[in-house]
């Protein structure tokens with residue numbers, strides 16, 4: 443595939459850049475612009491807390507990119523690597539396809555940031571994160587699950603843990619989501635008759651001296667007072683230093699018994715961006731790629747960046763704030779700048795004055811600072827809802843949200859458990875003689891270990907090997923081109939342990955010993971049919 447302009451990322455910056463380009467390029471946009479995004483939706487993150495709190499449905503806060511950016515070609519896939527010299531990127535397009543190479547003339551980086559909890563022991567395994575719609579649904583489901591479990595529990599200690607919800611981080615996400623959790627549990631508690639007299643705790647832990655450091659001190663204090671009045675426990679000047687499945691430990695010596703912790707901290711630079719900066723010695727500022735005011739990356743004529751992954755100068759500051767407000771406006775201007783460049787005209791510098799900040803803290807209360815004027819309470823909440831309704835892209839979404847918000851005023855929140863049980867990372871499977879495990883040419887999803895029995899491997903009709911108990915296969919397909927190069931059929935009643943690609947990847951990335959061992963050809967079966975896997979031969983992914 444080849445495009446004049448490839449936009450990497452379909453968030454605020456990427457989607458608005460694509461929309462703006464489509465406007466300037468007209469019908470030719472479909473051929474000239476490719477928008478790559480891991481999901482085919484643009485997520486309106488400022489409203490995610492309302493999804494977690496069951497005030498809004500997940501569909502209310504997303505916009506299909508194919509509808510939102512109609513005039514460009516949308517490619518759904520995960521960018522694996524970027525090669526600036528060849529002006530090429532490699533895209534993982536999904537389970538049933540092989541990687542795709544996309545060529546470009548100009549590349550826009552708008553891939554946002556990621557969450558990395560690895561610095562706090564126990565957090566990656568036990569904490570929930572809050573970045574996309576799936577996370578919001580997972581949080582909602584987890585809270586409902588805890589209430590369901592608690593309603594059947596009689597052990598007091600277990601009950602306390604089940605009914606304590608900890609939110610880490612007192613910025614926008616933490617305060618808004620904490621407020622929503624509080625509203626949700628208070629709203630639905632009466633549906634759980636066994637819990638009528640039980641105490642439900644929502645504890646917010648923040649490392650700073652006051653909540654919402656993004657707004658003025660008086661508004662931050664106001665939010666704290668209001669949340670405390672409604673029963674939220676707020677611990678300031680404390681950091682989580684570790685956690686287990688049942689407990690959160692703080693640096694002030696305190697610990698909290700809980701089974702549910704939400705982390706809203708741990709924003710980290712995108713690994714694709716970090717790799718790129720390292721490989722091509724691109725300047726970065728706090729994990730964001732440094733650009734000129736026009737959003738062109740310094741020293742690279744055809745590389746551009748916007749949004750959370752970019753450090754676009756803002757007045758005397760080296761980078762504008764990582765907010766939707768800035769990402770959206772940068773995206774819009776960047777689309778225009780690229781259109782100007784295609785016409786050999788000069789791009790324009792980005793200039794935008796922060797219009798203000800808004801945070802809804804639940805229970806029809808918000809804090810707002812707009813153009814220097816401060817509001818709080820119901821009026822601020824009303825302004826919050828009006829502004830976000832106005833900002834939400836698409837008339838259909840706006841109407842849906844209006845209906846949901848109106849219903850929310852009159853009806854209780856929904857406690858339906860919607861999220862299915864996640865796929866198992868490890869599974870055992872039983873096969874009878876002759877059962878086919880896979881055919882050559884099919885995509886590979888698993889690594890297999892033979893627990894019992896025998897498996898025959900075939901090259902066409904020729905059986906070239908029989909594997910027995912304790913032997914394994916599949917690693918080369920997972921590390922290589924993602925396809926099977928032989929067929930596998932059970933030679934007798936056989937039990938296999940299948941390890942999912944995700945689990946295998948985690949193991950592979952965590953253990954040097956495992957990687958060293960896999961470098962040896964004798965560690966593999968069927969290698970005579972496969973090309974050398976990329977990851978084994980050290981080729982960039």
Ligand SMILES: Cc1cc2nc3c(=O)[nH]c(=O)nc-3n(C[C@H](O)[C@H](O)[C@H](O)COP(=O)(O)OP(=O)(O)OC[C@H]3O[C@@H](n4cnc5c(N)ncnc54)[C@H](O)[C@@H]3O)c2cc1C
Nearest residue numbers: 451452453454455480487488521554749750764765766769
């Ligand atoms: C819970 C929450 C609440 C927030 N509330 C507010 C608020 O109230 N007000 C405000 O102004 N800001 C808020 N923000 C911040 C705001 O959402 C971000 O600043 C904004 O989304 C940044 O836009 P972006 O386009 O740079 O990145 P994002 O919106 O994060 O988009 C990144 C895009 O890149 C794609 N991507 C990432 N990696 C790859 C890859 N390898 N391959 C392909 N595609 C990839 C993603 O799928 C996504 O489409 C909030 C953020 C969160 C998480």
